[in-house]
Each structure stands twice: as C-alpha cells, then as structure tokens.
Amino acid sequence: MKSGELQELTAFALHLADSAAREILPHFRKNVPVDVKAAETWDPVTEGDRAGERVIRHLIEKHYPTHGIVGEEYGTKTGTSGLTWILDPVDGTRAFVIGLPTWATLIALYDDGQPVLGVMCQPFVGDTFYGHTEGAWLNHRGNVQSIKVAPARKLADCLGGTTSPHLYKGEDAIAFENLRSKMKSMRYGLDCYSFSLMAAGHLDVAMDPVLQIYDIAALIPIMEGAGGVVSTWTDNDPRMGGNVLAASSQSLFDEARRAMESD
Numbered sequence: 528m529k530s531g532e533l534q535e536l537t538a539f540a541l542h543l544a545d546s547a548a549r550e551i552l553p554h555f556r557k558n559v560p561v562d563v564k565a566a567e568t569w570d571p572v573t574e575g576d577r578a579g580e581r582v583i584r585h586l587i588e589k590h591y592p593t594h595g596i597v598g599e600e601y602g603t604k605t606g607t608s609g610l611t612w613i614l615d616p617v618d619g620t621r622a623f624v625i626g627l628p629t630w631a632t633l634i635a636l637y638d639d640g641q642p643v644l645g646v647m648c649q650p651f652v653g654d655t656f657y658g659h660t661e662g663a664w665l666n667h668r669g670n671v672q673s674i675k676v677a678p679a680r681k682l683a684d685c686l687g688g689t690t691s692p693h694l695y696k697g698e699d700a701i702a703f704e705n706l707r708s709k710m711k712s713m714r715y716g717l718d719c720y721s722f723s724l725m726a727a728g729h730l731d732v733a734m735d736p737v738l739q740i741y742d743i744a745a746l747i748p749i750m751e752g753a754g755g756v757v758s759t760w761t762d763n764d765p766r767m768g769g770n771v772l773a774a775s776s777q778s779l780f781d782e783a784r785r786a787m788e789s790d
Contacts (some may be wrong), residue, residue, distance in 0.1 A: 658752030
C-alpha cells in the first residue's frame with residue numbers, strides 16, 4: 528500500500544473512532560441495560576456496543592463500499608477490494624458496564640490478511656493510540672506525539688500487563704504463573720490498554736489468552752509501529768487472535784516464551 532493511500536485511510540480510521548465515540552459515550556456510566564451473549568462465561572453487550580458499530584459500518588459502506596467488514600456485533604460483510612476492516616466498538620464491555628475506563632474502540636484495516644493500520648480509542652480518558660508501517664502515535668486530548676517501546680530489559684526487570692489471571696486455564700495458567708513469577712510486576716484489569724501501554728514504553732510485556740481477531744487486530748500495527756514484537760505463546764497466528772504475547776524486543780519476547788515453557 529502506497530504512503531498516500533495509507534495516510535488517507537488512517538485519517539478515515541481516526542474519523543471512524545471519533546464518530547463511534549459520539550455514539551458510545553452517552554451510554555457510559557449510565558447504568559444502561561445489559562444483554563448477555565450465549566457463552567461459557569459472562570459476555571455482556573450494551574446498546575453502546577451496537578450503536579458504535581452501526582455508525583462505523585455505515586461510514587465504511589458509504590465511503591468505501593468495496594471494502595469488507597468483520598465486526599463483533601454485526602458479523603462479516605465480504606468485500607471485493609482485498610481490504611477488510613476489523614471492528615470491536617467496545618473492547619472490554621465488562622469494564623464498560625461497571626464504569627471502568629479501560630474499554631476502547633478498536634478499528635483495524637487488513638490488506639489481504641495483513642494488518643496495515645490500527646486505532647485504539649478511549650474517548651472518556653481522551654487517549655487515541657494509532658499506528659501503521661510508518662510508526663505509531665498517541666493523541667491525548669489533541670496533543671499528538673510519536674510513541675516507542677521501552678529499551679530492552681531482562682525479564683526480571685520487566686513490568687507486564689494482562690486482563691485477569693483467571694482467564695488462563697489449564698496449561699496456560701501454569702505457563703502464565705511461570706512467567707509472572709520471573710517478572711518484577713504484573714498488573715491486572717487492563718483489557719486492551721496493556722498492549723497500547725507496551726507500545727508507548729510504559730510496560731515491557733503485554734498478554735491475554737483466547738483473543739478473537741477483533742480483540743487484537745487494531746493493536747498489532749500500533750505495537751509493531753512502535754517497535755514491539757507481537758506473536759503468541761502457542762505458535763498460532765496472532766493476526767487471527769489466540770494466546771497473544773507481545774514484548775518490547777525480540778530478545779525479551781524469546782525470554783518470556785522460554786519462561787512460560789519452563790517446568
């Protein structure tokens with residue numbers, strides 16, 4: 528993708544995030560009705576989720592009708608251009624319904640299966656992280672600055688973040704504890720923020736298990752644009768989700784993987 532087209536589509540993705548924010552924020556901290564999706568664990572959804580995705584899909588279909596769409600709330604629309612938007616209007620709905628501002632709108636663009644740009648927008652806090660092949664940035668309430676991962680550190684000196692230790696089951700729980708016990712600190716309750724904070728140099732390691740494509744798609748270009756390494760600890764393709772592990776350097780990622788595999 529040429530630089531001019533990438534810049535145009537990035538500006539459009541940021542416009543999508545702003546438009547979604549206007550639909551979602553009126554539902555935040557209003558004790559709105561909560562529906563529950565059929566799942567093994569409590570999986571809430573609100574009108575904020577639905578309204579956010581509706582406006583994003585409307586704008587994509589209006590301005591780029593040949594583009595595909597994969598959205599958490601309204602499913603898949605197959606496109607003809609090779610470009611597909613991956614949408615999670617409210618990533619972290621469990622946080623959303625209790626008034627915790629760690630949720631975010633995630634918007635990614637894939638080009639023939641490759642993530643080329645991503646936006647993570649937390650409008651209540653005023654943070655919009657975005658990235659692509661030419662770099663990564665944070666717009667905090669109108670102040671835009673480029674972001675980079677932290678300098679490489681040894682695992683014992685590292686700070687990590689994840690959503691909850693209770694999400695790790697069976698062998699993954701053992702692997703997580705192996706890693707956590709070898710780090711300086713592991714913080715919880717971060718949802719998608721852990722990946723963006725890693726990209727911005729505040730954390731060294733970010734991870735979450737059993738992610739869906741729309742949970743991670745937008746975060747990959749942000750982390751890679753900031754110089755981070757994104758993969759999984761179970762050798763599946765992170766572009767499709769799964770057990771995602773990200774680190775500020777390849778050497779740290781490799782050390783973290785070895786720690787998770789140790790007995």
